[in-house]
Amino acid sequence: MTLSYDGKREILKHLNFVIQEGTLVCLLGPSGGGKSTTLNLISGLLAPTAGHIFFGDKDVTKEDALARKVGMVFQNYALYPHLSVQKNIEFPLKMAGLSRGDRAKKAKELAALVHVDDQLDKKPGELSGGQQQRVAIARALAKEPSILLLDEPLSNLDARLRIEMREEIRRIQRETGVTTVFVTHDQDEAMHISDKIMVLHDGHIQQYSTPTTLYADPENLFVAQFIGEPVINSVPASALSHDLAGVVPADILSQAQTAGIRPEALTLPQRALNPLTTLHGKVVEFDQFGRESTAKLDYNNLQLISTEMGQLSHDTKELDFTLEKKGFFLFDANGKRIFGGDDHAE
Ligand SMILES: Nc1ncnc2c1ncn2[C@@H]1O[C@H](COP(=O)(O)OP(=O)(O)OP(=O)(O)O)[C@@H](O)[C@H]1O
Numbered sequence: 001m002t003l004s005y006d007g008k009r010e011i012l013k014h015l016n017f018v019i020q021e022g023t024l025v026c027l028l029g030p031s032g033g034g035k036s037t038t039l040n041l042i043s044g045l046l047a048p049t050a051g052h053i054f055f056g057d058k059d060v061t062k063e064d065a066l067a068r069k070v071g072m073v074f075q076n077y078a079l080y081p082h083l084s085v086q087k088n089i090e091f092p093l094k095m096a097g098l099s100r101g102d103r104a105k106k107a108k109e110l111a112a113l114v115h116v117d118d119q120l121d122k123k124p125g126e127l128s129g130g131q132q133q134r135v136a137i138a139r140a141l142a143k144e145p146s147i148l149l150l151d152e153p154l155s156n157l158d159a160r161l162r163i164e165m166r167e168e169i170r171r172i173q174r175e176t177g178v179t180t181v182f183v184t185h186d187q188d189e190a191m192h193i194s195d196k197i198m199v200l201h202d203g204h205i206q207q208y209s210t211p212t213t214l215y216a217d218p219e220n221l222f223v224a225q226f227i228g229e230p231v232i233n234s235v236p237a238s239a240l241s242h243d244l245a246g247v248v249p250a251d252i253l254s255q256a257q258t259a260g261i262r263p264e265a266l267t268l269p270q271r272a273l274n275p276l277t278t279l280h281g282k283v284v285e286f287d288q289f290g291r292e293s294t295a296k297l298d299y300n301n302l303q304l305i306s307t308e309m310g311q312l313s314h315d316t317k318e319l320d321f322t323l324e325k326k327g328f329f330l331f332d333a334n335g336k337r338i339f340g341g342d343d344h345a346e
């Protein structure tokens with residue numbers, strides 16, 4: 001499908017994707033990439049300029065959000081402030097005409113599912129941010145939605161609560177089996193909870209695959225740089241061409257514009273598992289924190305970060321280090337991956 005808000009500029013360009021029933025998919029990407037627009041097309045709040053949307057084998061393109069039976073949760077909780085938790089959860093059930101007794105029973109079940117069953121009589125203003133989001137999720141689930149859509153539901157929470165709540169959303173999704181689409185610009189969040197991640201940038205799907213595949217087999221430089229912490233080392237391929245000659249086929253090397261090296265793909269020769277080549281450089285900085293360490297290396301005046309140098313002594317200055325095959329990629333001038341990763345992945 002395609003979407004333009006003003007009839008001139010295409011915001012989403014020929015998006016074509018399938019979300020498997022019962023799975024959790026994250027829409028991930030930088031601000032302005034089209035995540036919310038895509039979610040609003042699924043919900044029925046927006047209509048595509050061209051193309052169709054199917055729920056199962058039913059074409060819902062012309063149906064509104066109510067007819068599609070979507071459940072939605074937004075960044076700001078949007079609970080009714082004057083209603084109790086129980087009444088908030090019951091609200092969609094009341095609209096659906098359920099009896100008072102049935103509503104109360106269902107609301108209590110949902111409150112137990114999201115762990116707010118001891119807060120039923122409180123007003124939203126008396127709850128923490130995380131508790132409010134739990135209530136918002138329970139309310140969205142009350143109408144037994146065909147799909148649950150969440151737009152950055154955790155971005156108003158502090159770092160610790162975000163981590164707790166993302167696990168909770170995953171648990172609730174697994175327990176209910178409801179098909180869920182979750183929007184976030186936080187790659188760590190997406191990597192932890194998703195069955196599949198759709199990376200959106202500039203109105204295009206950059207890649208749509210499992211978290212493992214996104215990390216190990218990025219299809220392009222954008223995905224390689226967006227996924228992973230510490231971020232992938234990217235350097236001009238020409239800087240490595242001497243060391244890669246004979247290791248990478250000459251025709252690939254001649255097209256390569258950028259090399260991407262995961263921080264764990266740089267290691268000491270004695271620690272290497274599947275070495276591609278050995279480089280010579282300098283240690284600029286070495287930091288050890290707990291069991292983890294980071295080394296800043298200088299190779300031909302390029303700075304490279306490694307997390308796999310183990311314990312370096314502080315007087316180490318010059319050294320040989322290995323470039324591992326896994327976690328090393330070459331990209332052409334368009335950013336397309338032309339070397340490294342698994343070409344046969346999904
Ligand atoms: N109502 C609108 N009218 C016109 N243009 C819009 C409208 N809403 C969004 N856009 C444009 O569409 C593009 C995608 O916006 P969208 O809100 O989908 O991005 P997003 O990925 O959700 O970003 P964020 O992470 O900031 O929420 C942006 O260029 C934005 O300016």
Ligand SMILES: [Mg+2]
Pocket residue numbers: 035036037
């Ligand atoms: Mg958005």
